[in-house]
Amino acid sequence: MILGVDLGAPATVVAALRDGVPEGPIPTRAPGGVRPAAVWGTPVRAVCVAVDLDTVRLAPVAAIRVGGPCPPALGPLTGWPEGAGRAVVVRGGHSLTGRPVAELDSAAVAEFAAGCGLTDFAVTATGSPVLAEHELAVAEIVAAEVPGARITLSYEFGQVGLRERENSAILNAALGPYADDLAARLGRDLPGVPLFFARTGSGLVSAHYFRRYPLVCYLGAFTCALRGGATLAGLSDTAVQERRPATCDRRAAAPGVGRTGGEGAAATAVRTGMVTGGLPRTGARSDLPVRVNLPLPLTVEADTGVAVGPLAGEAGPGWTVPGRAELAVAYGAALAAPVAEVERIVQARGRAELDRALDDARDEALTRVVSAGAAPGSARVAATTVNPLSYLPDGLYRVRVTAEGATP
């Protein structure tokens, strides 16, 4: 039996998936917890949690950028709200062709780390998708200066585009303390049972992975509403809207349906390379500070589709309400499987070198999906894409590998 947990408002909803069939809601021993109140005949194999992180409190972040000087408008933490943290630009980094821009200014890193008074660090070096050595060196210095520091390295998010990758790293670092507390609390509630969190877009990651990379789960509940709603209705291509009392009104949609609302006048504060926004919301929740710039999940305007959530019945004509609509998010979480991605810029002269580089990237993706909680025998590469970078020397490729597996 797998438990799916919806941490959304107004209360936590727990569903069980037994032989592929959803059951629930499952009463829990304590409010907000995940431990079922009654002992079940079948053991709990895994707990899969769906949570959206777009409204949680963000910790102040110490942002270290390794690179050259730039106009202030392009500097780190630009566009972030007051109190988001402190930032410094230190000399160093590499060009996309792998050439060093400058030697790393280790003294400046140490001075900033020791004096910033913060413990959540985001480190972004120019060229790190090609060569991450300056980010790793900064991490070492920070760890030595600030015992117990939590350090996010931007190369883990892979994308080219320094500012977007840096914003991803900063947002990830800012989510760290909340993610840490949440994973610890839920882990204590059901000790010994593997704990997973739903990713944005697809799949699950382990609690351990979630504590380090909460950003990949930024819209986990949003994703699960889509997956759970579509599955409950027996559809693969549909718009899904989720309705909850007062607090929020989420809409998710499958690709290929309807039209987007367009960029419009959304109050864009910062851009990340991750799916971190794009949910039209009403009620108590305000507009998002960070908007989508990856294509999935699409938010669309649709007149018909599937409505889920406790108030699904209010969705109006055109919206189908499947049975157990109130369980959709928790059910969607229980249905998911571990997924991990690797994005890299690789340099390869000739086909043999590229094949080797692809093998390395696939190995790393498989390692990551196992560390994200997949049963080792179940891990497999789901997709590999390779695109040459235009107007750079032959042999520079953007490589993206997705691996997936099954919960143990």
Add this chain to the structure above:
Amino acid sequence: MRPAGARPVIDRDSLGVYAAGSRLFATGAAESSFHLALDWAGALLAEGAAVPVTDAAGLPPETLTVAISLVGSTAALGEQLPAGDEPVRAVRGLERRLGRTAGAVVALNLAAENALLPVITAALLAVPLVDGDGTGRVFPLVEQTTYTLGGVSAAPLALAGPAGDLVVVDTAPDRVEGLVRPVVLSLGGWAVAACYPMTAGVLSQVLVPGTVSRLLRAGVPGAPRSLAAPYGVRTLCRGRIVAVEGSTGHGADLTMPSVPASIVVRESEGLGRLVRLEAHNEIVLALADGAPVAMAPDQICMISMADGAVVDVDKAGPGMEVEVMVVVAAPAWHTGRGRALGGLRAFGVPL
């Protein structure tokens, strides 16, 4: 609201509209570099500064004008950020070579960051931006311009890179591209180029006129996309991509920009034709049920039916609903020399 007939300006208020207009037919625009250029321009214009947009013919004919463009990789620009002085260094470098001071800047083309860099340059130098550009669309090579067709050389040309380097290239027009590419790689993968130095009098004869003010109208929310196409645009078909061919194995979807790719679109209305789009970096030929219906130098692009954005060749995938549009190239491209420089043969298709 500006009074009718007033000269357009690009300022804090109109920058967003101009930027939106610059993306209506821009293929290959990288999000990261576009937003970087937009934020950079926005900061320069934030204090109430404004870049006047002027007709080439409205400048004193002996005014030195300089074309501004990004050369190299947009991915490299998004990764290794500008120090901020590249546009000024490039123009000053060219001025030193020429012994004259530039009185206006003009765009090489008006796609995404290439529309914004001339605005940034004009703001930094406090000179006007000429209302027009050198293509009326986008071509991949520095020499593929109406300036070249009008007999103006891209050289001497000055390149300023993000690491503080300045390189002045002085050579024959047909050697510019070959010399510039390796230099740009050494500079870090991108550079701001100040090129095609010429007088305003010459510029007024060789540019595609009015394209800057056109984007200022086309980028207004709700304005028809066709406003961005000075010589007309037509819809070739609406349909669903049924196949993308041209991958070369590796156990992965490898899309080589230099290797031909084909995109097959099944028309979803009308005759239900199969429309085949042949691409070399960009789409250069469209065949409907086997018959050529559009080709370079006209620009063929796919617009996503889902969000209205231009779909790049390397991002096209089966299942996507697209509108295939043909932007008619400026008359200069439909001459013998224009077709030789920007037609099918220039893209390696011997038709």
